[in-house]
Amino acid sequence: xxxxxxxxxxxxxxxxAVFQIFPLVWLxxxxxxxxxxxxxxxxxxxxxxxxxxxxxxxxxxxxxxxxLNSVWYTLAAIIITVLLASMATFAITRMRWKLSSLVLGLxxxxxxxPIHSALIPLFKMYLSVNLIDNPLSIIITYTAYNLxxxxxxxxxxxxxxxxxxEEAAIIDGCSINRLFFGIIMPMTIPVMSTTVxxxxxxxxxxxxxxxTFISSNExxxxxxxxxxxxxxxxxxxxxxxxxxxxxxxxxLIAFFFFSNKIVExxxxxxxxx
Amino acid sequence: MNKxxxxxxxxxxxxxxxxLLIAVLIYIPLVLTxxxxxxxxxxxxxxxxxxxxxYINALQDEKFWVSAKNSFLLAFYSTLxxxxxxxxxxxxxxxxxxxxxxxxxxxxxMLLSSVAIAQxxxxxxxxxxxxxxxxxxxxxxxxxxxxxxDTNIVLxxxxxxxxxxxxxxYILIYYAALKNIPDSLIxxxxxxxxxxxxxxxxxxxxxIIGVVKVTIVLAIVGSLKYFDLIYVMTGGGPSxxxxxxASYMYKKAFTSYDFGYGSAIGFLLLIITLIVTVFIRKLTxxxxxxxx
Numbered sequence: 001x002x003x004x005x006x007x008x009x010x011x012x013x014x015x016x017a018v019f020q021i022f023p024l025v026w027l028x029x030x031x032x033x034x035x036x037x038x039x040x041x042x043x044x045x046x047x048x049x050x051x052x053x054x055x056x057x058x059x060x061x062x063x064x065x066x067x068l069n070s071v072w073y074t075l076a077a078i079i080i081t082v083l084l085a086s087m088a089t090f091a092i093t094r095m096r097w098k099l100s101s102l103v104l105g106l107x108x109x110x111x112x113x114p115i116h117s118a119l120i121p122l123f124k125m126y127l128s129v130n131l132i133d134n135p136l137s138i139i140i141t142y143t144a145y146n147l148x149x150x151x152x153x154x155x156x157x158x159x160x161x162x163x164x165x166e167e168a169a170i171i172d173g174c175s176i177n178r179l180f181f182g183i184i185m186p187m188t189i190p191v192m193s194t195t196v197x198x199x200x201x202x203x204x205x206x207x208x209x210x211x212t213f214i215s216s217n218e219x220x221x222x223x224x225x226x227x228x229x230x231x232x233x234x235x236x237x238x239x240x241x242x243x244x245x246x247x248x249x250x251x252l253i254a255f256f257f258f259s260n261k262i263v264e265x266x267x268x269x270x271x272x273x
Numbered sequence: 274m275n276k277x278x279x280x281x282x283x284x285x286x287x288x289x290x291x292x293l294l295i296a297v298l299i300y301i302p303l304v305l306t307x308x309x310x311x312x313x314x315x316x317x318x319x320x321x322x323x324x325x326x327x328y329i330n331a332l333q334d335e336k337f338w339v340s341a342k343n344s345f346l347l348a349f350y351s352t353l354x355x356x357x358x359x360x361x362x363x364x365x366x367x368x369x370x371x372x373x374x375x376x377x378x379x380x381x382x383m384l385l386s387s388v389a390i391a392q393x394x395x396x397x398x399x400x401x402x403x404x405x406x407x408x409x410x411x412x413x414x415x416x417x418x419x420x421x422x423d424t425n426i427v428l429x430x431x432x433x434x435x436x437x438x439x440x441x442x443y444i445l446i447y448y449a450a451l452k453n454i455p456d457s458l459i460x461x462x463x464x465x466x467x468x469x470x471x472x473x474x475x476x477x478x479x480x481i482i483g484v485v486k487v488t489i490v491l492a493i494v495g496s497l498k499y500f501d502l503i504y505v506m507t508g509g510g511p512s513x514x515x516x517x518x519a520s521y522m523y524k525k526a527f528t529s530y531d532f533g534y535g536s537a538i539g540f541l542l543l544i545i546t547l548i549v550t551v552f553i554r555k556l557t558x559x560x561x562x563x564x565x
Contacts, residue, residue, distance in 0.1 A: 009364050009367075009369065010369070012361075012364060013361070013364060013365060013369065013375055016361055016375075016379065016440070017375055017378045017379065019437070020378055020379050020381060020382055020437065020440065020441065021378060021381060023393055023394070023397055023404070023437070024381070024382075024393075026397075026404050027393055027396075030396070038402060039401075039402060042407065043402060043403070043404045043407045044404070044407075084290050084291040084294070085291060087286075087287040087288070087290065087291065088287060088288050088290075088291035088292065090287055091283075091284050091287035091288040092288070094278065095278050095279060095280075095283070095284050095287070096275065096278050096279040097279060097281075097284050103288060103292060106292070106295065106296075106300075107291075107295060110295055110299050112494060112546070112547075112550055113299060113303065113543070113546075114497065114498045114519065114542055114543060114546050115498070116498070116500060116518075116519040116522055116523065116539055116542060117302075117303055117306050117539040117540060117542050117543035117546075118298075118299060118302035118303050118306060118539075119302075119522075119523070119526075119539065120302075120306060120309060120526050120532055120535055120536050120539060121301070121302035121303075121305035121306055121309065121536075122298065122302050123316075124305075124309075124316075124532075125302070140294065140298065141298060143294060144294040144295050144297075144298035144299055145298070145299065147291050147294060147295055148295070151291075166278065170277050170278075176277065176278075176280065176283045177283075180287070201384055204386070205385070205386030205387065205388075205389075206386075207386065207387060207388050207501045207505075208500060208501060208504075208523075212527065222386075223386045223388040223389070224388075226388065226389070226392065227388065227505065230392060237396065237402070240392065240396070241396075244389050244392055244393060247386065247388075247389050248384075248385050248386070248389050251384045251385065252381070252384070255377075255380075255381065255384055259377050262380075262384070263376075263377070263380070263445060266380070266383070266442060266445060267445060267446060267449050
């Protein structure tokens with residue numbers, strides 16, 4: 001291809017890149033502006049002085065609480081999900097039983113379910129066991145709904161594990177538990193880390209379950225918390241911007257360090273559809 | 274060996290925790306949704322069996338059909354947008370330097386919560402201080418639209434952030450598929466004198482058609498489930514112009530406290546999603562998948 005052709009292609013690709021990050025750059029700019037400046041100066045002008053107060057102000061509001069809730073719900077759900085998904089994937093791919101492919105099918109169909117179709121019965125179920133407005137309902141719901149995707153990412157890796165590993169371990173008199181926790185699980189660390197990061201993104205960004213099952217401010221996560229918060233700060237764009245930046249920063253940091261894992265996880269989660 | 278690996282107790286121990294969770298929290302609720310749809314129920318008091326009334330009402334409810342139409346419109350636009358993503362991926366995969374960095378930049382919006390995206394785009398569309406109307410005024414448009422307040426354009430205004438959010442996802446999938454095509458095939462075509470367009474259309478596209486079909490299913494089924502972004506950006510408004518099935522169901526149940534009716538809509542959403550999934554798969558299924 002000639003040089004002019006290449007230049008045109010690069011311009012196209014760069015325009016797409018600008019479109020993809022431009023709104024975020026603008027977000028960071030207005031998160032550092034004072035209210036007066038936002039309304040008086042052109043939207044793309046850089047802040048006259050960096051208003052870090054915006055960040056301090058919202059953190060000292062409830063955003064700090066929401067942030068910590070998001071962190072611990074996300075972590076707790078990740079640990080349970082990856083553990084249970086690994087165990088189930090092990091049982092399905094490595095152990096021998098008649099119904100294994102049927103059970104696998106049940107997990108995989110779970111990928112297509114519209115969660116809104118299950119929302120009202122879940123709400124009633126939690127209401128009847130006093131789990132409404134209780135973080136536990138959030139953590140077990142996250143776990144259940146992320147099991148299918150987590151298992152789908154794990155499956156390929158488990159299928160390729162050599163049989164010899166198990167045979168050798170069992171001939172040595174290893175129990176199933178020691179085989180799984182001591183030998184198999186450590187071997188799957190690369191793919192487990194992919195599932196951890198995909199779960200992190202899903203849980204951190206989840207909205208509708210928390211919005212439906214949690215009513216107290218002290219238990220809300222960032223996604224739901226920023227909704228109320230922004231309600232109070234209608235015209236204070238600086239505060240709203242700072243809130244949004246705080247809410248997306250952990251994911252952006254994770255992406256900066258683990259972009260290859262994220263790319264791998266997202267591709268794996270889409271292959272089967 | 275076989276005896277150990279087919280020990281029923283251990284199989285149960287390993288599979289049951291996960292299986293029980295999805296049975297209790299996914300499958301039983303799905304069945305119950307259909308059942309609650311038969312009830313007159315405010316969410317707190319006792320349920321009263323009213324037969325198919327909610328379902329019949331839903332099917333005659335103009336607002337439900339508007340929300341279904343909007344969901345399908347979004348699904349249609351999402352499917353069309355796959356062509357843009359595919360074009361970008363074809364360029365990106367044609368030995369472009371920096372392709373890896375570019376596709377990662379494209380992916381960034383996909384990682385953010387729909388709530389943050391919705392809040393950000395509310396600001397982008399802000400009539401007075403939003404970046405979009407400021408730019409439009411800058412190039413001389415005197416009365417730029419009130420994007421989210423105009424019933425005629427609100428659905429398109431909502432579709433732009435969706436396009437923005439998912440671009441990186443589909444480009445990533447297409448790019449990976451295109452990179453799997455052996456170089457030797459492309460080289461052979463070049464030697465035979467095929468142009469870049471011919472190579473893209475006659476060789477690359479047929480080779481990744483399986484992946485394209487998967488993305489069509491993903492785009493359509495995904496669109497039917499849209500909720501967060503619309504709920505936050507417009508709440509379905511103005512006057513229902515951006516209502517989708519999931520947001521209408523949510524509104525009926527958790528705002529109007531008509532949980533029976535909400536359940537009926539939720540169940541219809543499930544049925545519609547399943548039918549569409551099966552239908553699209555049938556439609557895109559071929560037995561002559563290209564091998565290479």
